[in-house]
Amino acid sequence: MQLSSTDHRLSVLHVAQPVDGGVARVVTDLVRSQLSAGMRVDVACPDGGCLPDAVRGLGSGTHRWAATRSPGPGLPGEVRRLARIVDALRPDIVHAHSAKAGLAARLALRGKVPTVFQPHAWSFEAVGGATARLALRWERFGARWATHVICVSEAERLTGQRSGVDARWSVIPNGVDVERFRPVAAQAARTALGLSGQAPVVVCVGRLCRQKGQDVLLRAWAAVTERMPLARLVLVGDGPDGAGLREQAPASVRFAGDVEDATPWYQAADLVVLPSRWEGMALVPLEAMACARPVLVTDVDGARESLPPELVPHGLVPAQDPQALARALVALLGDPSLRESLGRAAHRHVSNTHDVRHTADAVAAVYRELLGVGPIKCRESINP
Incomplete structure (x- = not known):
């Protein structure tokens, strides 16, 4: 992945909670690809899980962001802590992964920094009753503070759209490292x-x-x-x-x-x-x-x-x-x-x-469009 000539080194802050499972793998693959492109990449996430060590091992800046997996009474403190990290790093783009990180990042930034939100499945599908209604109300309201929403499937985008989430969308299917996951007997x-x-x-x-x-x-x-x-x-x-x-x-x-x-x-x-x-x-x-x-x-x-x-x-x-x-x-x-x-x-x-390199290229294109920078093209394997 290669950046065009520019005087500015593009900087990205990924915000993630959870720090394990599929979200951690997606963030790790993006960090690897973006570092290979010459971007400055930082990750804010809680301790624990596999994500902090994985991205630190790739050379990314890592920043402890204490946050629970679900919203709770500690949310105001989580928002303040994340705002301090953003103020210290001054990234060009903040890319928030999953519902909790998307909630805190949008509340912390409120559109002051270009913000990409990637739900990785909608929060209002994960719960029921009054909690689901509250989550849906937030996603409808919070969309105003997302510069761009990346969905991993057209079905996910349609679920959001039909539920009244009014956003600027891209659908970028998940990808996997086809050199790591390969057939054997x-x-x-x-x-x-x-x-x-x-x-x-x-x-x-x-x-x-x-x-x-x-x-x-x-x-x-x-x-x-x-x-x-x-x-x-x-x-x-x-x-x-x-x-x-x-x-x-x-x-x-x-x-x-x-x-x-x-x-x-x-x-x-x-x-x-x-x-x-x-x-x-x-x-x-x-x-x-x-x-x-x-x-x-x-x-x-x-x-x-x-x-x-x-x-x-x-x-x-x-x-x-x-x-x-x-x-x-x-x-x-x-x-x-x-x-x-x-x-x-x-x-x-x-x-x-579903080669993950295609996914990385597509995310880079979203960044390029938001910031108006030169072409970003994936040219290297993202394997370690």
Whole structure:
């Protein structure tokens, strides 16, 4: 990624909360790309999670921003602390990731600095009742303080637009590092992870929380093992619902916990499943498809857009429907030749459509438009 000749070194401050999961991976990839472009890049985020160490290791400035994951009584202090960081750094652009960072950044800046807001799924979809109504009112109001809103799927943009969020939009699909996530023989991956080479293996990667729907998957899994008693399910990740999920899981379910790199688990899988209740565009299916593994996902925002046409009839089920999920799991696990064909199509699709370098170029184009600077073109791999 290369900046045109200019007297000014473009400076970006990324503000992130949460600091793990897909948001952390998106921010890390953007930071890597922008540093390679010669930008000055800083990240403000809470301690903990994988994000601070990851971006610090790339050479980004990191700034401790104490902030909880959800809004609460500490919000005014969080806004003041973020305003002080912005005043000290004086960035050209502030890029806020996810609902909480977007809330604090827009309140702190109120349009005084060009502000890009990237929801990574809308806050009002994550809650219900009065809390959802309050979140929606804020997103409608707060849009005035976002110079630009980046959605990761057209479905996410339409959800915001139909809900009355009036913004200047861009849709930039999520991308993954296709050199890091790549196909290898499943048998070798299974041996390294201590998995049986014979039993069908389904892998679900994600934070153990309501959004990701592992509770629905466990309800479906009982029906799967009635038909396929040798099948094994691996849940990769941890989170607030971990203890409850472990209590209800049968012996055929393995909890792998948090892992630094989920790539070996994708490569070991016959099938990767993500039964989310809501998303913007999930990274897990893209990472799995880059490893040439078929995926089964729920029909939430971004899901259809992330799949190749060949996979849609087989890889998409309604959200929160354990019976439909079980039927689709059994059908795919019972047809190895179909899985192999779908895996090849998935790999081609991600390589052509969801390479993270395309994502970095598109974000750079948004910055360029907002600031009126010269061309910014990605020319280097963003691998470390």
